[in-house]
Amino acid sequence: MDFGVICIDILTGLSRGLLYFLIASGLAVTLGTLGIINFAHGAFYMCGAYIAWTVAHLIGNAMGVFWMGAAVGGATMFVFGLLIEFVLLRRIYAAEHLYQILLTFGLVLFIDGLVLEIWGGLPKSIFQPEYLTGSLSVMGHPWPVYSLFILLFSAALAIGLWFLLHRMRFGKECRAAAMDREVSEALGINVSRVFMLMFGIGAAIAGIAGGVGTALDSVSPGLGVRIIVICFAIIVIGGMGSLTGALMGALTLGMIESFGWHYFPDLAMLIPYILMAVILLIRPQGLLGGR
Amino acid sequence: MPCRSSQINLSVTILLAAGVMFLFALPAFLSRFYIYLFSGIFIMTLFAYGFHLLFTYAGYISFGHAAFYAVGAYTVALMYKHVSDSVWLAFLMALATSAFIGAIIGALSVRLNKIYFAFLTLGFGQLVYTVIFRWRSFTGGDDGIPGVMRGTLDFGFFQLSLKPLVNYYYFTLVIFLLCIFVLWRIVNSPFGYTLMSIRDNQERSSFTGVNVLKYAWLAFVISSMVTGLAGALMVSLCGMAYPELSFWSSSADPILATLIGGAFTFSGPFVGSACYVLMKSYLMSTIGNWAIALGLILLVLVLFFRSGIMGFFSQRFKVML
Secondary structure, eight states, X not given: OOHHHHHHHHHHHHHHHHHHHHHHHHHHHHHHHTOOOOTTHHHHHHHHHHHHHHHHHHHOSOTTHHHHHHHHHHHHHHHHHHHHHHHTGGGTTTSOHHHHHHHHHHHHHHHHHHHHXXXXXXXXXXXXXXXXXXXXXXXTEEEEHHHHHXXXXXXXXXXXXXHHHHTSHHHHHHHHHHHOHHHHHHTTOOHHHHHHHHHHHXXXXXXXXXXXXXXXXXXXXXXXXXXXXXHHHHHHHHOTTOHHHHHHHHHHHHHHHHHHHHHOTTTGGGHHHHHHHHHHHHOXXXXXXXX | XXXXXXXXXXXXHHHHHHHHHHHHHGGGGXXXXXXXXXXXXXXXXXXXXXXXXXXXXXXXXXXXXXXXHHHHHHHHHHHHHHTOOXXXXXXXXXXXXXXXXXXXXXXXXXXXXXXXXXXXXXXXXXXXXXXXXXXXXXXXXXXXXXXXXXXXXXXXXXXXEOOSHHHHHHHHHHHHHHHHHHHHHHHTSHHHHHHHHHHHOHHHHHHTTOOHHHHHHHHHHHHHHHHHHHHHHHHHHHSEEOGGGGSHHHHHHHHHHHHHHOTTSSSHHHHHHHHHHHHHHHHHHHOSOOHHHHHHHHHHHHHHOTTHHHHHHHHHHTOOO
């Protein structure tokens, strides 16, 4: 076996895995702080992708249109996230989990219908910016520059998120609010505002990831659900509720997918499901999860 | 939560008997369109009861029931196409395959807690969809299996073709009533009460010696068999099996029907399915894209009208319906 090819597979897996982590991190964070399982998280990714496409479509081939698309996608999703938290989720924190799940499922149906209405059913895709096309040479084998870009970009955003949650006041407030809402409020933390912002940030990350991801794959109305299934596979693989678990799960899935596409292309679409089933059978608490 | 509905008084019995007679008399004074629509309501009701058993009695919410619906539908379509036109054989096979797939998916999905269950069923449902969509040589891929017939009922001494719509209506009605009777017995049996104890407090019921995973798994298998039966009935009614039957959005149908009717009543899925099928057929003819409307309806139901239609009446008249 050629060592160079394996290197390429590993790098591709890393790049894919980090993008997956970016998407799943928003879900893991809202789950950890708000305690809400958000089925609409994949729909946020999809909307970010569509908005980035629209920006690229409207502005045309100008400089920086790619960045603008991702930024506008992220910003729109941020506002959208704030609105959803404010209008819908806030009314349902006290209700049973079943109803929270049903609420976000209704949101998925609604957004999917809306997307179909606005953008139609055909897949859309945007061009990668000029300076990110082409390929590098890794040990004599070509590797697309865009994959390297995704790798670095996702890593940077992930570090930013970690910094926000663990090194800044906002992150501390978040974790305090998640642990004990009443005590946090007594200490003067505006928990409603913290929750709203946290949900918005989760949605924004998904939106940005969508904008960057469309240049890799196209976007079509079914994408949101495909993404949410992958996100959840990641959380099951890594272990519930923690960002580290999500990172582990995302990298594992990215690696196995990268090798899978290479060696078993027929089964590649089934890999997330198979991996999820295997983990559930042999280690239901996930790779990093404790009992 | 109020769910005990074992005491039926006399008036309800009379009402039920009248209702059943009404359903048997319906084809005499309805046009073909409405006979078709009512068959659709019975099928949607069975689909909803499949979901309802898990949701209402065991407290597990499934987003992947479309998988079993499609498994039932494809089994019947493939049996008619490749084996024989015997209804018995095709429907028994549909029950067997949906129970088998349900046993596998159920065993995997109940291993985590109830919240993650929703995701797992969604994931495995999409897995079934992917398999149906990609396995072109067996399932016909995205073309599906067109031209599914309605088969022949063989009673030994005489044979009844289900091809005429009225015959098929009666066939659907009989299966529908049988299923509801069986489900009624199940939820009012010790098994049903055990499920409710799992729903109300999983930890406490495991302390009393209930094997929670086993009971949840059994409920899952029964639920997937009912759902598979609904799919089997549907495919002969509309004459085609197609991969969208197993798509996640099709899993929303029984959820909406159950919630509209009232999840925590026994009659809820029937009333809800009737409203849902009528509404859907109206919405599809007026606005093409009804997913938006469905999403909005679900949001409104969850936020403001959680008890559903029959739940509302039950509270109003202090009767468990």
